[in-house]
Amino acid sequence: MTALLTTANWDSDAWMHQLRTAAPDRRFVLEGVDAYDPAEIRYALTWKPPQGLLSSLPNLEVIFNLGAGVDAVLSDPDLPDLPLVRLVDENLASRMTEWVTLQVLAHHRGTLTYLAQQKAHRWHEEPQPLASEVRVGFLGYGVLAQHAARVIGALGFATHAWSRTGKDADIKLHVGADALPEFLANTDILVVLLPLTDATRKIINADLMAGLAQDGALGGPVVINAGRGGLQDEDDIVAALNTNVLKGASLDVFQTEPLPADSPLWTAPNLIITPHNSAVSDPRAVSRYVARQMQAFEAGEPLQNVVDRSRGY
Incomplete structure (x- = not known):
């Protein structure tokens, strides 16, 4: 069965090589490069596909999303009513945990202050609270957040989380909209790893930060x-940093990517910016994941990690 790959601006050669290595008995074609008959495509492997592409494949059976967020696929008004499989990969979780841990420690240990002092040739020790005195709250408690929370907790930070719905958790979990104010009021470092849905769009706004x-x-x-750029109101974040409502921030995702050169975020105080690289999908690991799912699906087994479209994740 033929699979179609579309990867936006990723390294397509690397992806095609790893897919063919993981499933050498299958045919993979690259959108915009290889000639193919739309009727032969049974699987679509995609990241930010052009709108209308998936609906043009009459015999498509499964859509595999190659990144953590599925909002780009769900935003297609012509998206066919087929299983959409989200990416769940230990490698992706480990990369995200590395980035989250780096950012938590950077703010906890005053890295930006010390870099500024170094530039000014100034030697001055700042007060340093214990990790146990700092409350790290995870807004969203899915697979990536759970992985990161275990490491942050092991470092001694006081961790807790908020989730829209209840789930098993080994840290204190605040559940539902009514619990959000209490969760925020007891959070010093807020780590946002929510999916982007209509309910979460611009949730990082002035009201949330003031809470x-x-x-x-x-x-x-x-x-x-490090969730999605659409989760944040960037004007509100700049204002909060300039007025000390926020002491600091780290952003890996943005409403427009690449971040425009004239964005006020570039010069906002105490802000760390990274180019959406907190958890880059690894072609080899993802290709193996997709190959296993295809094989299981064709053997009559259920697909794993299928998106619930009513929830958006």
Whole structure:
């Protein structure tokens, strides 16, 4: 069965090589490069596909999303009513945990302050709270957040989380909209790993940031977002940093990517910007994941990690 790959601006050669290595008995074609008959395509492997592409494949059976967020696929008004499989990969979770841990420690240990002092040739020790005095809250408690929370907790930070719905958790879990204010009021560092849905769009706004703990051990709250750019109101974040509503922030995702050169985020104080590289999909690991799912599907077994479209993840 033929599979169609479309990867936006990723390294297509690397992806095609790994897919053919993982499933040498299958035919893979690259959108925009290889000639193919739309009727022969049974699987679509995609990241931010052009709108209308998936609906043009009359015999498509399964859509595999190659990244963590599925909002780009779900935004297609002509998306066919077929199983959409989201990416769940230990490699992806480990990369995200590395990035989240780096950002939490950077703000906890005053990295931006010390870099500024180094540039000014200034030697001055800042007060340093214990990790146990700093409350790290995870807004969203899916697979990536759970993995990161275990590492952050092991470092001694006081961790808790918020989720729209209840689930098994080995840390304190605040559940539902009514529990959100209490969760925010007891959070010094907010780590946002929510999916992007109509309910979460621009959830990182002035009201949410004003609700974070202002009296914590860091002297002010910090926001870390590696979820989706659409989760944040970027004007509100700039304003919060300029008025000390936020002590600091780390952003890996943005409403427009690449981040425009004239965005005020570039010069906002105490802000760390990274180019959407917190958890880059690894072609080899993802190709093996997709190959296993295809084989199981053709053997009559259920697909794993199918998106619930009513929830958007």
